Amino acid sequence: MTKKKSSSVIIIGGGWSGLTAAIELLKNGHQVTLFESAKQLGGRARCVAFGKHRVDNGQHLLLGAYEKTLSTLNTCNVDLSSSLLRKQLRLLVIDRNKQTFNLKLGQLPAPLNILVAFLNLKGISLNARIKTCLFLIKLRFISFNLKQDTSVKILLRNQPNLVIERFWEPLCLAALNTSIEDSSANIFLNVLKDSFTTTPDASDLLIPKVDLASLFVHPAMQYIDQHGGNIALGKKIVKVETNNLSAMAIDVDGNNYNADHLILAGSPSSTLNLLNNSTLLEQTQKLLVQLEYEPICTIYLQYPASISLPEPMVGLSNCTGQWIFDRSFCNQNGLMAVVISASGDHMLLDKMTLAQIISDELTDIFGWPDAEKSLVIREKRATFKANVNIDQYRPDNATSSDRIWLCGDYTASRYPATLEAAVQSGLQCSHRIINSTY
Numbered sequence: 001m002t003k004k005k006s007s008s009v010i011i012i013g014g015g016w017s018g019l020t021a022a023i024e025l026l027k028n029g030h031q032v033t034l035f036e037s038a039k040q041l042g043g044r045a046r047c048v049a050f051g052k053h054r055v056d057n058g059q060h061l062l063l064g065a066y067e068k069t070l071s072t073l074n075t076c077n078v079d080l081s082s083s084l085l086r087k088q089l090r091l092l093v094i095d096r097n098k099q100t101f102n103l104k105l106g107q108l109p110a111p112l113n114i115l116v117a118f119l120n121l122k123g124i125s126l127n128a129r130i131k132t133c134l135f136l137i138k139l140r141f142i143s144f145n146l147k148q149d150t151s152v153k154i155l156l157r158n159q160p161n162l163v164i165e166r167f168w169e170p171l172c173l174a175a176l177n178t179s180i181e182d183s184s185a186n187i188f189l190n191v192l193k194d195s196f197t198t199t200p201d202a203s204d205l206l207i208p209k210v211d212l213a214s215l216f217v218h219p220a221m222q223y224i225d226q227h228g229g230n231i232a233l234g235k236k237i238v239k240v241e242t243n244n245l246s247a248m249a250i251d252v253d254g255n256n257y258n259a260d261h262l263i264l265a266g267s268p269s270s271t272l273n274l275l276n277n278s279t280l281l282e283q284t285q286k287l288l289v290q291l292e293y294e295p296i297c298t299i300y301l302q303y304p305a306s307i308s309l310p311e312p313m314v315g316l317s318n319c320t321g322q323w324i325f326d327r328s329f330c331n332q333n334g335l336m337a338v339v340i341s342a343s344g345d346h347m348l349l350d351k352m353t354l355a356q357i358i359s360d361e362l363t364d365i366f367g368w369p370d371a372e373k374s375l376v377i378r379e380k381r382a383t384f385k386a387n388v389n390i391d392q393y394r395p396d397n398a399t400s401s402d403r404i405w406l407c408g409d410y411t412a413s414r415y416p417a418t419l420e421a422a423v424q425s426g427l428q429c430s431h432r433i434i435n436s437t438y
């Protein structure tokens, strides 16, 4: 049998998807050069400075179900136990009147764990608890899949309001970064299925104990370097071309780079910008223009080191802030990260006003003093909007050109725009190249 030749691959974009593709291709003996337009790698999951602290452009949360992400971190020799805080799912949601919703999964096998957790839930009528359990059983019966996609709001139409408000809505916003009115029920069900019906630890919350650069970017760079790959930072690619023999990337200074394959690993909007200059991949361009985007806003607030939360992550109901994380798990005592998913009036406020509103909410709920310092980060295009029937617009890794491939959290996947979708896309894309004839 003849051994397949090693291909040369140019990757445009050094987010989690592009880095994963680089690792997988190098692991399989291919040559990789990665161009990243920014001065740092990581893309939408990158590290920023806040005073003496290193924080992230947004507080990220992983799930036990993120199988491919965890195996990629393993490939890069990341010590998972010292880098990720693994907690059995416990959803503590507090509202401004200090009423709490506290869902705790026990040790039972899935999905019994979630059913028992709901039956034991305090502060919600028995009728509402039974209705929720019957709903979960019905979802299991239909294998967490609807023949015809609909919105999460319609999926939940017979659920008790209190359970929607305190559980389903915050969960949907956190997972899909899209309102329940607009979210695709099928994508939401995929997340529920993988988290609640497989193994008990699939629903575990994994909170990074280190910044995202230390978690993945630095180990990935080291892996790429040790396996002979090249990374060029601050190199924006402005045009791509192909001919019968190779594919070509052209940078902002007019330099040309040739390879057997090109992977476009930018966000959907930057990929569209890159393709706008050419008649290449018209079908891909038609799909990408259909995608809409949703923001994520993270407000870091510094309090005295003695201030802490009862759980690393607490939901906030009827507040502007949606989830609050106590960064003491990163040895940043007194530093809180408040996350607001999806669009809303908060995006119209100036940063100082928004930080003050959040600080006031936390004073009301927890009795804390005013925050000493704040940092507001708004990512306007944090994720694509996971609309009903969004699957129609998510392109495959393969394109109309045999030499150009797409990878990123937006390509066809069972998952919404997440680290796991990005990593899965990077793996899939590299395997398509490994198995291609060029």
Ligand SMILES: Cc1cc2nc3c(=O)[nH]c(=O)nc-3n(C[C@H](O)[C@H](O)[C@H](O)COP(=O)(O)OP(=O)(O)OC[C@H]3O[C@@H](n4cnc5c(N)ncnc54)[C@H](O)[C@@H]3O)c2cc1C
Pocket (backbone or CB within 6 Å): 012, 013, 014, 015, 016, 017, 018, 035, 036, 037, 038, 041, 042, 043, 044, 045, 057, 058, 059, 060, 061, 062, 235, 236, 237, 238, 265, 266, 267, 270, 271, 274, 296, 297, 298, 379, 381, 382, 383, 407, 408, 409, 410, 417, 418, 419, 420, 422
């Ligand atoms: C604030 C925030 C919070 C989030 N929270 C979570 C969470 O809790 N859990 C979770 O799983 N996911 C979360 N996500 C989503 C997750 O971060 C993304 O899904 C993931 O990082 C996307 O990776 P990617 O590689 O597909 O794209 P990107 O990260 O966008 O990477 C694309 C890279 O390509 C580069 N690039 C683009 N164009 C060019 C060009 N022409 N030339 C060279 N380089 C180029 C860009 O600079 C960028 O570095 C969050 C995202 C944000 C923004």
